[in-house]
Amino acid sequence: MITSWPSSDIFHYACPSWCSGSASQVLLPLFYPGRDWSWTGGNRCDLDREPAGAPRLVLRKLSCFSKPPTHSWLIGHLGQMKSAEEGLLQVDELVKTYKHSCSWFFGPFYHLVRVFHPDFVKPLLMAPGSITVKDELVYDHLRPWLGDSLLISNGDEWSRKRRLLTSAFHFDILKNYIVTFNTSTNIMHEKWKRTIMNGNNNIEMFNDVTLMTLDSLLKCAFSCSSNCQESTNEYVSAIVELSDLIMDRRLKMLHHWDWIYWKTKQGQRFKKALSIVHGYTRDVVQKRRLLISQQTKSELSAAAPKRKDFVDIILSAEDEDGQGLSDEEILAEANTFMFAGHDTTASAICWTLYNLAQHSHYQEKCREEVIELLKERDELAIEWEDLTNLPFTTMCIKESLRLHSPVQAVTRKYTQDITLPGNRTVPKGVICLVSIYGTHHNPVVWSNPNDFDPMRFELNNKETRSSTAFIPFSAGPRNCIGQKFALAELKVVVALTLLRFRLSPGVNPDGRTTGVRRLPQLVLRAEGGLWLQVEPLKPKGT
Ligand code: HEM
Numbered sequence: 001m002i003t004s005w006p007s008s009d010i011f012h013y014a015c016p017s018w019c020s021g022s023a024s025q026v027l028l029p030l031f032y033p034g035r036d037w038s039w040t041g042g043n044r045c046d047l048d049r050e051p052a053g054a055p056r057l058v059l060r061k062l063s064c065f066s067k068p069p070t071h072s073w074l075i076g077h078l079g080q081m082k083s084a085e086e087g088l089l090q091v092d093e094l095v096k097t098y099k100h101s102c103s104w105f106f107g108p109f110y111h112l113v114r115v116f117h118p119d120f121v122k123p124l125l126m127a128p129g130s131i132t133v134k135d136e137l138v139y140d141h142l143r144p145w146l147g148d149s150l151l152i153s154n155g156d157e158w159s160r161k162r163r164l165l166t167s168a169f170h171f172d173i174l175k176n177y178i179v180t181f182n183t184s185t186n187i188m189h190e191k192w193k194r195t196i197m198n199g200n201n202n203i204e205m206f207n208d209v210t211l212m213t214l215d216s217l218l219k220c221a222f223s224c225s226s227n228c229q230e231s232t233n234e235y236v237s238a239i240v241e242l243s244d245l246i247m248d249r250r251l252k253m254l255h256h257w258d259w260i261y262w263k264t265k266q267g268q269r270f271k272k273a274l275s276i277v278h279g280y281t282r283d284v285v286q287k288r289r290l291l292i293s294q295q296t297k298s299e300l301s302a303a304a305p306k307r308k309d310f311v312d313i314i315l316s317a318e319d320e321d322g323q324g325l326s327d328e329e330i331l332a333e334a335n336t337f338m339f340a341g342h343d344t345t346a347s348a349i350c351w352t353l354y355n356l357a358q359h360s361h362y363q364e365k366c367r368e369e370v371i372e373l374l375k376e377r378d379e380l381a382i383e384w385e386d387l388t389n390l391p392f393t394t395m396c397i398k399e400s401l402r403l404h405s406p407v408q409a410v411t412r413k414y415t416q417d418i419t420l421p422g423n424r425t426v427p428k429g430v431i432c433l434v435s436i437y438g439t440h441h442n443p444v445v446w447s448n449p450n451d452f453d454p455m456r457f458e459l460n461n462k463e464t465r466s467s468t469a470f471i472p473f474s475a476g477p478r479n480c481i482g483q484k485f486a487l488a489e490l491k492v493v494v495a496l497t498l499l500r501f502r503l504s505p506g507v508n509p510d511g512r513t514t515g516v517r518r519l520p521q522l523v524l525r526a527e528g529g530l531w532l533q534v535e536p537l538k539p540k541g542t
Contacts, residue, residue, distance in 0.1 A: 057427070061417070062111055064424045065103035068094065076105035083251075084527065085517040088408075088437060091116070095438045101420065112431055116438025118445060118466035119421050121475075124412060124432050125468060129159055129477035133413040135431055141246055142339070145274060147332030150481065151340055162481070164325060165333060168313040169481050174488055175384045176307050177220045181492040182381045184216040187229045189500055192534055202506045204529040205350040209493075213346045214239065214338070216489060221310040221337050222284045238276040243343055245270045247521045281334050285327055288315055310337055337482075344406045345486045347523040348472075349493050350530050351404035352397050354516070355452045356494075357503035357532050362454060366393040367498040380499060382492045390491055393498075395454040397490050401472040403452055406523040408437045410474050436471050437520075445469050499537070506531030 070076045082090050094102060100117035115121055132154070139152050146152055150161045167173070188208055195203060211229045214236050218224045228236040245266055249255045261267040288311055314333055318324045325333070356363040369392050374380055411433050418426045426432055441449040446456065446469070455461070473480035480486070497503070508516075508528050517527040 058111075058430065061425045061427045062103050062113070062430070064422070065101055065113060066098050068098070068102055068104070070105075075107050078106040080104075084519060087520060088518055091435060091438050092441055095435075095442050099442075099444055101424070112433055113426050114433045114435060114438070115420070116435040116442055118439060118468040121434050121439055121471065122466070122468040123418055123420055124414075124426070124434055125471070125474060125476040125478075127412075127414060127418060127476070129162070130155060131415045132478055133415060134478075135411055135413045141249055144270075145242055145246075145277070146336045146339060147328065149329075149332035149336040151336050158478075160319060161325075161329070161333070162477075164317040164319055165314065165481060167317060168310055169485060171484070173308065173313060174484055177216070177485065178382065178384045178387075178488065178492065180216050180219045181489045182496065184212050184219070184229070185493050185496045187215065188212040189496065191229060192501070193536060196534065196536060201534050202531055203534050204506075204531050205353060206346065206525060206530055209349050210240070210342060210346040211236070212493070213342045213349070213489070217338055217341050219309075220485075221334055222281075223307070223309045224284075234276055235280045238273040239338055239342065241269065241273040242277065243339070243522055245273070277335065277338075278331070281331050282327075284311060285315075285330050285334065288312065289327065292316075310334065340480075341482055341485065343523045345489055347404075347406035347525065348397075348401055348486065348490055350526075351406075351524065352400040352490065352494055353497060353503055353532060354526075354530055355400045355403065356396060356498070357505050359452055360504070362396055362452075363498065363503060366390075366396055366494070369393055370495045370499050373495075374499070380496070382495050384488075386495075387488055387491050390495060392454065393491065393494055395457040397487070397494060398457040398470070399452055399454040402440045402446070402456070402470055403450075404518070404524055405436045405440055405472045407472070407474075408520050408524065409433050409435045412478075434471075434474075436474070439469065439471060500539075502535040502537055504533040504535070506533045 068077070071080065072078075081087065094114070095116050098116075100120045101113065101115045104112045104114060106112070115124060134152055134154060142152060148157065150158065150165055153161060188211075191208065192203060195201070208229075215226060215229050218226050218228070218236070226233045226236060248266055249261060249270075255261045255264060255266065262271070292315065311330065311334055314325055314330055316324070356366065369390055373386055373389055411431050413431055414426065414428055417428050418432075420426060439445065443449050445466070468475050473483040473486075508531050510528060516530065519525040519527045
């Protein structure tokens with residue numbers, strides 16, 4: 001998943017759409033040595049193997065997309081992509097002007113189709129998994145960490161893994177995680193209470209919430225109580241370090257060359273963090289495998305029933321032929337579970353709390369809903385059955401996922417031409433950037449798209465909307481496998497937070513009280529952090 005579009009990142013979002021020319025044979029290996037670029041000569045990849053004259057054909061097909069003005073006919077839109085808040089405002093402008101799609105080019109070799117309307121998004125995201133390709137230019141930096149996992153793999157390999165992993169995200173499994181979400185949230189709230197007792201109620205959300213989501217994931221994935229919210233944990237620090245370094249690498253042009261990157265300070269830090277993360281996961285997987293092999297069936301059934309965690313489930317998953325996942329594959333999936341699950345969910349929680357802090361009347365309405373739900377209870381905990389009984393809170397969470405989507409965009413390539421409305425064709429092999437941000441802020445689809453209005457998600461409004469208008473978790477065969485997990489955690493954290501605290505806009509250390517500047521990185525963050533004033537509420541009956 002990609003989120004930000006720094007101008008230096010051009011080769012990551014650009015497209016070798018007619019790479020049969022001799023210049024591409026020179027340039028691509030130069031920028032990405034060590035990869036197989038023989039296809040630039042028309043020899044390798046089916047995706048890009050075009051008959052003679054194909055470049056012109058591809059260009060003709062692309063000519064049906066509007067091209068925003070460029071500074072130069074030669075380098076095209078190179079250098080025009082902006083990062084930070086300005087990058088998002090730039091997408092707003094594109095969406096206002098071009099309504100559904102446009103195409104960019106970077107120098108003579110690279111093209112990118114950008115789409116931001118549900119009717120254009122649909123054929124791309126709904127295309128069968130077998131013809132969808134996660135392009136290596138965008139996802140390759142994740143490979144040393146995640147291996148050939150579900151997030152990165154393609155074709156038959158992806159489809160086998162998706163089948164094997166689906167059971168790990170079934171409702172019956174997710175139910176067991178609710179207690180964990182409550183416990184991790186309680187730990188974070190106790191921390192906040194201590195901070196407030198020390199006279200500070202201006203709290204930065206991203207730090208605490210990210211540690212909290214990591215704490216939950218560690219318990220759900222490995223049954224590991226790391227205490228990472230209270231004290232430094234080597235594994236958790238290494239995951240945070242890896243996520244930061246991936247973003248940093250994207251921003252630095254020279255670091256895109258593997259042979260340079262591994263020699264840099266950042267590359268060395270990446271390797272060190274990687275060995276901690278892989279060492280930890282490998283250890284858990286091997287110990288579990290050993291335990292299972294040592295226990296006979298009768299011992300297993302006689303043993304006290306243990307709540308199954310993610311590793312237990314994927315260790316026992318088998319396909320139709322009785323084939324399970326190898327240790328390396330399990331390692332890759334466990335690492336992906338931690339990577340894909342922590343930052344994204346933390347971003348969604350932080351922005352939901354931020355939006356409710358900005359709109360006190362909606363905050364109050366959610367709080368009343370939670371108080372009503374728990375009014376007969378002795379223990380203030382959210383249970384699995386409660387998740388469907390928080391309709392207004394759910395509407396606020398969804399509206400926040402629309403307005404501040406954690407993931408800004410995803411990219412895809414296809415092994416066949418794809419037809420879009422108006423008889424437009426995306427030629428096979430061309431990278432398409434499906435803008436989640438653009439679709440969620442498209443005024444043709446959402447009236448006053450920059451307003452926070454939870455009523456958009458009232459049930460009867462759903463019927464009038466396209467199924468690809470709201471896509472925080474992407475859509476189609478390669479949608480987010482963890483979305484129910486994420487939504488369950490979001491509801492628990494938001495409900496318990498509103499029950500115990502009143503939130504209002506905070507003060508940035510630079511003194512800014514209003515006008516948070518959004519920061520599109522791997523996930524959507526806020527420049528200088530997201531600060532909220534947190535005021536404890538009196539517990540029930542006092
Ligand atoms: C609010 C939280 C989350 C958001 C907004 C989110 C968003 C997304 C998006 C947009 C994709 C598509 C990525 C692409 O096509 O490149 C995706 C894929 C994925 N997500 Fe999530 N995600 C969230 C939480 C989670 C959680 C909690 C997990 C696991 C515990 C998870 C695991 C995955 C995996 C494994 C994929 C790849 C699926 C595939 O390709 O078959 N995500 N997510």
